[in-house]
Amino acid sequence: MTAAVSVPRPADAPATVEEVVRRARAAQQAFAEADQARTDEAVRTLAWSLYKPEHARELAELAVADTGLGNVPDKIVKKQRKTFGTLRDLLRAKSVGEIERDERRGLVKFAKPLGVVGAVTPSTNPGATPVNKAMMAIKGRNAIIIAPSPLGYRTTARAVDYMRAALQQVGLPQDLVQILPAPITKASTQSLMQAVDLVVVTGSQDNVRRGYSSGTPAIGVGAGNVPVIIDETADLADAARKIAASKSFDNATSCSSENSVVIVDAVYDAALAALRDAGGFLAEPSQKSQIESALWQGGKLNRDLIARDIVVLAAAFGLPQAATAKFIMVEETGVGWEHPLSGEKLSLVLTVYRASDFAAATAKARDILDYQGRGHSLGLHTKDFARAYQLAESFPVVRVLVNFAHTFGNGGGFDSGLDFTLTMGCGSWQKNSISENLNYRHFLNITHLVVPIAEDRPSEDELFGPHWQRYGR
Structure with a gap:
């Protein structure tokens, strides 16, 4: 039998998943004892690497060129707004040492790193999402390895280059932030998921399920399909302006973009007029079928029309007069797979429903969510x-937003108390492990220091009394 010969890897060959994880662990161990000031310095430098105007523009242009999704001006705004807001949230929080004390219960909580995070990121935000997750991971003194969508690889790689250079500038290990070597495959992403200490997945539901089945603690997100109700008391002009701004932002790439609007009958015509004034084009009933047949092919959304400019949609739908609008409205009555317009569209198409009153509007919105988007918002x-x-009390969603431009409030806003994020949990309704916006707390291990307190033991009568009185002992 001939002995196996070990062939050294060429110096210019791409690193393996194992090598990337090994470097991440070494970097994380070197960073694990950083104090809060040093940790926040690292977070701040990562934020600036994307917020810096010339970087934000370059990455926005690269993302649109590579993916064809969204538009450059809005991607610049998204990158800077999300980064700035997330930095605000992170710099106001403690993530090192003692982070909470409860004298009454005799508890003191200490934050510890998780280790190495594997982050799967989507083609819709190939620059913003990797940096957003990296900031949160570094806040917990972790290392992070990004597994981007193949379509957005070049953009994500450039963003990672900027983050690594920023870390080096402040004297920290560059390998705190890395990218999974190309080519990205399901096998390499799965290997990463199995090798790290936490998996965070934003993107396809297939990737989310793979994350949860990897054997590694995982955080995934659900699909969006946001319905918005306009009732008879609403400020219609304000609602229309907000819906138009939100729906048209970055060509509706956000999972928080309004997909349907349910309007009560008493203000239906006036609300439609306000939406038209705000930039909506109302398709004729006869044009509905051609919109559906173009937007869905083989039962799936047409990738050539997702997140495209309005002129592209107008041409594909045969609606030349819609080319000057901000978005296209289509009236619908049904919900479910036989009515594809009731689902998520990831495009500048807004489905419009008429409801007889608020109760009917509520029922319609629930039907829409039960079909697709349950748990989201x-x-x-x-x-x-x-x-x-x-x-809020009755609906199976994590977030209920009142009088918001939904895209700008759902993932955190300067007039919204929700955490800034690009990853929104949908709870058990979509088999997610979190029912809140992803934030730095999800990247921490917590040690509880427990000291004796005065005994807190109620009597049997206090606890069992109501049961005894009603049912006997």
Whole structure:
């Protein structure tokens, strides 16, 4: 039998998953004892690597050139806004040493790193999402390895280059941030998932399921399909302006973009007029079938029309007069697979429903979410905040936004108390492990220091009394 010969890897050959993870672990161990000031310095330098105007523009242009998704001006805004907002959130939080003390319960909590994070990122945000996740991971004194969508690889690689240069500038290991070597395959991504300490997946549901089945603790997100209700008390002009701005932003690449609007009958015509004034083009009923046949092919969304400019959609739909609009509205009555317009569209198409009253509007919105998007979010334009409470109490969603441009409030905003993020959990409704916006707390291990307190033992009567009184002992 001939002995196996070990052939050394050529110096210019791409690194293996194992090598990337090994370098990440070495870098993380060197960073693990950083104090809060040093940690925040690292977070700040990562943020600046993307926020820097010339970098934000370069990466936006690269993303649109490579993926064909979205548009450059909005991607610049997204990169800078999300990065700035996330930096605000992170710099206000403690993630090193003692982070919480509860004297009454005798508890003190200490933050510790998780280790190495594997982050799967989508083609819709190949620059913003990797940096957003890296900032959160570094806040926890972790290392991170990005596994980007193949379509957005070049953009993500450039963003990672900028982050690595920024880390080097402040004297920190570059390998705290790395990218999975090309070519990205399901096998290499799966190997990464199995080798790291936490998997965070933003993108396709196939990747989310792979993350959860990897054997590594995982955080995934669900699909969006946001319905928004406009009731008879709403400020229609304000609602229309917000919906138009949100729907048209970055050509509707966001999972938080409004997909359907449900309008109560009393203000239906006036609301449609306001939406038209805000830039919406209302398709004729006879044009509905041609829109559906172009937007869906073989039962799936047409990738050539996802997140494209309005002129591209107008031509594909045979609606030349829509080319000057911001988005296209199509009236619909049904919900479900036989009515594809009731689902997520990832395009500048907004489905419009008429409801007889608020109760009917609520029922329609629930039907839409039950078909697709359950757990994600719901919007409401109203002056009756009791209705907002009603929806928040009863609806199977993580977020209910009132009088917001949904895209700008759902992932955190300067007028929204939600954490800034590009990764939104949808709870068990979509088999997600979190029911909140992804944030730095998800990148921490917590040690609990427990000291004796005065005994807190109620009597049997306090706990069992109501049961005994009603059912006996």
